[in-house]
Amino acid sequence: xxxxxxxxxxxxxxxxxxxxxxxxxxxxxxxxxxxxxxxxxxxxxxxxxxxxxxxxxxxxxxxxxxxxxxxxxxxxxxxxxxxxxxxxxxxxxxxxxx
Numbered sequence: 001x002x003x004x005x006x007x008x009x010x011x012x013x014x015x016x017x018x019x020x021x022x023x024x025x026x027x028x029x030x031x032x033x034x035x036x037x038x039x040x041x042x043x044x045x046x047x048x049x050x051x052x053x054x055x056x057x058x059x060x061x062x063x064x065x066x067x068x069x070x071x072x073x074x075x076x077x078x079x080x081x082x083x084x085x086x087x088x089x090x091x092x093x094x095x096x097x098x
Contacts, residue, residue, distance in 0.1 A: 038051040053061045084091060 038054045040048055040051045040055070043051055050061070050064070053064060081091070
C-alpha cells in the first residue's frame with residue numbers, strides 16, 4: 001500500500017512532464033503571432049484612457065496598473081482602519097507575535 005501511495009504521484013508527475021511534448025508532436029501548420037488589443041469602440045472616459053494605454057504602451061500600462069493597485073490597497077487599508085476605530089477596537093496597541 002505504501003508503494004502505491006508513492007507510485008501514484010510519480011506517475012502523475014511523469015505524465016504532466018510529458019504532456020507538452022505530446023502537444024508539440026501533434027504537428028500542424030505554424031500559427032501566426034497572437035495579437036492582444038483592447039476593444040475601445042464603446043468606451044469613454046477613464047476606461048478609454050486605460051484601454052488606449054494598453055493598446056499603445058504596455059510598459060506604461062503596467063506601471064499605471066501597479067500604482068493604481070497599490071493606491072487602492074492603501075485606500076482600502078486606511079478605510080478599514082477607520083471603520084475598526086469607529087467600532088472601538090484599538091489595533092495600534094496590539095503586540096505582534098511573530
